[in-house]
Amino acid sequence: MTNLTDTQKEILEFIDQSIQDRGFPPTLREICEKFKFSSTNGARYHIYRLQKLGHLDVEPKTSRGVKRVAKGRKKTPSRFNYRLPILGRVPAGPLNLASPDVREDEIGVDPQFFGSQEAEPELFGLRVNGDSMINAGIFDGDVVVVRSQLTAGDGEIVVARVEEEATVKRFRRMRNAIVLEAANPAYEPIRISDLGGIENGQNVGIMGVVVGLIRAI
Amino acid sequence: MTNLTDTQKEILEFIDQSIQDRGFPPTLREICEKFKFSSTNGARYHIYRLQKLGHLDVEPKTSRGVKRVAKGRKKTPSRFNYRLPILGRVPAGPLNLASPDVREDEIGVDPQFFGSQEAEPELFGLRVNGDSMINAGIFDGDVVVVRSQLTAGDGEIVVARVEEEATVKRFRRMRNAIVLEAANPAYEPIRISDLGGIENGQNVGIMGVVVGLIRAI
DNA sequence: TACAATACTGCACAAGTGTTCACATGTACG
DNA sequence: CGTACATGTGAACACTTGTGCAGTATTGTA
Incomplete structure (x- = not known):
């Protein structure tokens, strides 16, 4: 070149x-x-x-x-300029991307690295609390990169809202139900009758799919 | 105004x-x-x-x-523009940061997020090969963010050169020796008499300290 | 009314600047 | 050996452009 x-x-x-x-x-x-x-x-x-x-x-x-002139595959400056807003640990309380006051910080990331082709990808960061996904390589304090969407495929790691709490879980599509399972045998899976449905009085929804992870050691 | x-x-x-x-x-x-x-x-x-x-x-x-002339207009801080060169998996063969042809790719990162305060931090990325650090949350295919330096502290995760191969290991300073241990019981620790020294005919050196990790899922 | 400040017009000039044409000097290559 | 090509030199030319100086019209304002 x-x-x-x-x-x-x-x-x-x-x-x-x-x-x-x-x-x-x-x-x-x-x-x-x-x-x-x-x-x-x-x-x-x-x-x-x-x-x-x-x-x-x-x-x-x-x-x-x-x-x-920006030549051919020359990197678009914006590609490196995207600012990923990092939401806090959000232990309980509503997780609202729109409200900027819950933003803990922001870091510059390359959205293309996480598979986003759009100029303004709907990515956000979420600092993970706890060790429930430790077997998936997601540790306490890591920042997961999340693409906002309301559905997920079988086996994908998702950010789900259970009641008013946000959790990171693996999304499993079973025969008659959907299961959110932790990557840690110490935690029980959460069983849901349908996406967004309620079983055992639970109010559940998918907030996004985890497409990446950033860790500062 | x-x-x-x-x-x-x-x-x-x-x-x-x-x-x-x-x-x-x-x-x-x-x-x-x-x-x-x-x-x-x-x-x-x-x-x-x-x-x-x-x-x-x-x-x-x-x-x-x-x-x-910029009159109170927001300027993108350079902290979001740093381009982290990613070196390849480098299974064998020399790992040379200076030669640009071994660069696999580059991604935009925020050096401050990984603790670098300098304007031009000596960071590079290295794609990890294998599961030897799986218990430290470093999986196959992850990109570790490495700060170039020749020394390391006890317990830090380092990129070390063993013979002509680069590996990621945890750095342990023992009484009479230095040990590079994997975060996976399946792998044997590597014992070195001194930093950069030779024991059992090994030629070993530290290339940098792992300060972060980036994963695309 | 007088006066100053704002917002221009008009024009000539010198310096700034891209263009054109002719020619020189290597270096690679068949 | 000769030819092509890359990389320049040198000088003249014409258009572009900022500059200087003088003047006009309008609008406050004292």
């Missing part, structure tokens, strides 16, 4: 630098000065080249008329 | 638009054309004003020499 000569790469860098520092791209003569070219055509040659290679947009007859 | 006239606000907008669309600010005459001024001094007057008001930086005698 980096089939560019050293000079070409340096010129792109210089253009970026100029845009960053001064707010606009350099002129041909500024490039000449920087690279000790004695003729504007030295710079002009490289600009022409870089345009042909698709790294620059050039507006003819226009001063400073070069523009860096 | 917005003690600007309508025209002034529109001119700032036009400058932003130009930067966004074309990659560089407009000339005075382009502003004139846009705002139906018949004299360049019409634009010039407003640019001068906006400079005095602190909304623009102006580079004299320079074409398109205006720069929007």
Whole structure:
């Protein structure tokens, strides 16, 4: 991919630098000065080249008329800028993504890494409380990355609301019921007649599917 | 705050638009054309004003020499932009951070979340191969976040080089030796006489300390 | 009424800037 | 050996662009 000569790469860098520092791209003569070219055509040659290679947009007859172009699979800046809101441990109490005051923190993540292709993925973080999912590699204090959705497939790890408490469990679709089971034999599975239904007086719903995990050691 | 006239606000907008669309600010005459001024001094007057008001930086005698100055606008902190290079599984073969060709991918992370305060932290990612750290919650395929350093404290999880292979182990400082132990009873601990020393013909060194973990499910 | 400030018009000029054409110098390659 | 190609030099040219200076119209305001 980096089939560019050293000079070409340096010129792109210089253009970026100029845009960053001064707010606009350099002129041909500024490039000449920087690279000790004695003729504007030295710079002009490289600009022409870089345009042909698709790294620059050039507006003819226009001063400073070069523009860096995001090339092919070049990383979208927003890809790295997504801020994942981390909700707190939420031991009891309602888990409400919309209310920003329950946000404990936020961290920058790469949504594509967790399978999200959308520009504005519906991801949020949730700090896990307890060791009920220890056999699934989810430890106390870990942050699980959750994609908001109301349904889940068999075997997926979900964030479920049981009464007014949020828990992380593995979602099992049985013959006549749905079971939320912990990945820890010390915990009893929760049996539900249907998704969102009530059995034994339980009020249950799925809040999202766990698509990733982030841990600071 | 917005003690600007309508025209002034529109001119700032036009400058932003130009930067966004074309990659560089407009000339005075382009502003004139846009705002139906018949004299360049019409634009010039407003640019001068906006400079005095602190909304623009102006580079004299320079074409398109205006720069929007961040006036209390939210700027994305660089902390969300750090790109963590992910090295491959590196089953055997040398693990060299410097050579970019072993990079499998990179993801955006928040170094502060993993305890790094520096602007350019020496973090890298390493995809874990095998289940030797399963009891520490590190599963096959997980990416561990590693801070490059040559020493480690007792009990820390480290990336160690044994011969030419990189492994993730827990670092134990014993009375007369150092032990690299797996978090899985199925694996035998590796005993080393001293850090970087050789025992049983082993060539061992510490490459970094695991400060975090990222998993895509 | 007089005066200042705002928001321009009009025009010429010098410096800034991209463009064109001709030519030089390596380096790789058949 | 010669040819193609990449990477420049050098100089002149014409358009672009910011600048300086003078003037006009409108709107407060004292």
